[in-house]
Amino acid sequence: MDGKMTLYARVVRITHVYLGPAADRFIARQVQNHLHKQPEELSEKDLKQLIDWIRVAVSLLTEDSEIVEEYVEQLRALVKESQKV
Amino acid sequence: MARKQQPALPQAAITPDEEQAQAEALFNSIGDGAIAADEFGKITRINPTALHILGFTEAEMLGQWFPSTIIAVTENGSIVNIIDRPITKAFLTGKPVSEKVYYLKKNGQRIPVASTVSPIIHNNRPIGAIDVFRDITLEYEIDRMKSEFISLASHQLRTPLSSIKTYSHMLSDGYMGEVTHAQREALRTIINATNRMNELISTLLNITRIESGTIAVSSKMISVDKLVQDVVKDLEVQAGDKNIDITIKLPSTPVRVKTDSLIAKEILSNLIANSLKYTPEGGSIQVRVQRKKNSIVVVVKDNGVGIPKYSQDQIFTKFFRAPNVLKYETTGTGLGLYLVKGLTEQIGGRIWFESEEGKGSTFFLSLPTPKRAPQNKAISGQ
Numbered sequence: 001m002d003g004k005m006t007l008y009a010r011v012v013r014i015t016h017v018y019l020g021p022a023a024d025r026f027i028a029r030q031v032q033n034h035l036h037k038q039p040e041e042l043s044e045k046d047l048k049q050l051i052d053w054i055r056v057a058v059s060l061l062t063e064d065s066e067i068v069e070e071y072v073e074q075l076r077a078l079v080k081e082s083q084k085v
Numbered sequence: 086m087a088r089k090q091q092p093a094l095p096q097a098a099i100t101p102d103e104e105q106a107q108a109e110a111l112f113n114s115i116g117d118g119a120i121a122a123d124e125f126g127k128i129t130r131i132n133p134t135a136l137h138i139l140g141f142t143e144a145e146m147l148g149q150w151f152p153s154t155i156i157a158v159t160e161n162g163s164i165v166n167i168i169d170r171p172i173t174k175a176f177l178t179g180k181p182v183s184e185k186v187y188y189l190k191k192n193g194q195r196i197p198v199a200s201t202v203s204p205i206i207h208n209n210r211p212i213g214a215i216d217v218f219r220d221i222t223l224e225y226e227i228d229r230m231k232s233e234f235i236s237l238a239s240h241q242l243r244t245p246l247s248s249i250k251t252y253s254h255m256l257s258d259g260y261m262g263e264v265t266h267a268q269r270e271a272l273r274t275i276i277n278a279t280n281r282m283n284e285l286i287s288t289l290l291n292i293t294r295i296e297s298g299t300i301a302v303s304s305k306m307i308s309v310d311k312l313v314q315d316v317v318k319d320l321e322v323q324a325g326d327k328n329i330d331i332t333i334k335l336p337s338t339p340v341r342v343k344t345d346s347l348i349a350k351e352i353l354s355n356l357i358a359n360s361l362k363y364t365p366e367g368g369s370i371q372v373r374v375q376r377k378k379n380s381i382v383v384v385v386k387d388n389g390v391g392i393p394k395y396s397q398d399q400i401f402t403k404f405f406r407a408p409n410v411l412k413y414e415t416t417g418t419g420l421g422l423y424l425v426k427g428l429t430e431q432i433g434g435r436i437w438f439e440s441e442e443g444k445g446s447t448f449f450l451s452l453p454t455p456k457r458a459p460q461n462k463a464i465s466g467q
Binding site: 029030033034049052053055056057059060061063065068 | 124125126150151152153167168170172173176177178179180204209210211213214
């Protein structure tokens, strides 16, 4: 099923677990502000930079660095997945 | 004659250690408080000024999570939502963010600070942020005292002014015996000057109220058509004195908006009076009301002196007067448009303009219209 989802939708799906309904807007803003792209234009090669920004932003929303790392690890898994493909 | 080429100066060799020592000296010696945090929001460095302002020791802050150690509060003491803090905004936007907030000292005391947070980016990766902040307690106090002084002085000035005005009118109207033509002219000058001073006091009082956040906004449904007509009527004499034609263009159906009628009138009066001031004799002013999707826009267009391009970004600044208007109107205070902007923001409106020097200016005042509740199709279909 994941194969049919866009990369952006997969990032949002992972983020939803941590940020709930704010996930879509949060990721959209990260993509627009830091990558200067529209969410639907998110590509595999943007992921690394996006994850860096997501990590610092989420680190200020929670003091629990384990949760931040867990979340970031899941996003990094997307990078590995895309490299396999 | 060709110049002899100078040999290139040898590059001063700075080792990474020296560079770090320089950066550290700079960080520690700046007069503002500075706190650096890593990509996890943990505090990695604090300079002596920051420790002094916040009352912590270095050991109490190093390694702590920035948002829970440096607590930001609003003017009324409630904790600023983490998403609204400058450091979060800097990370969310990737750009420096400057704001005035209150920080809580270790002893719980609240201090106003002007803070600028910049993300630290290394090799295209965000690796932390630095918050540089300044204690602005003294500035706040001076500002408060200045506002209090203006408010007090203005109230005190109003009382004798109303006596001068009343008695001048009584004298002029012959209640105290016959007056000669020359005396009546002199009294007219006194009355005009008193009116001008009254207007200035009202402006100063309104500005004080806006700046201290004590202006009372009382909204109710008003007719924009009537508002425009009333203001233009009030300024008819002034317009007649300069032979300026003011035309009004209204939509075919009545326009109503929920706003504070007194504030809206003050704004519009200022805009049209400004046009009158800076439009030469025989000129024209057009006041138009336009209905937009979520707002009503009142447009005041004149063919006056206009605003030079280089002054346009300062036009709503306190005490600012464009150089080209000084020869037309020497008595202006530079407070009118500052007041207009402040009042417009108080009623949730928006103000902007287009202008060309020598051709005229057009000011746009947008007043929000209440959103209509979505209609239930099932009910409306009955």
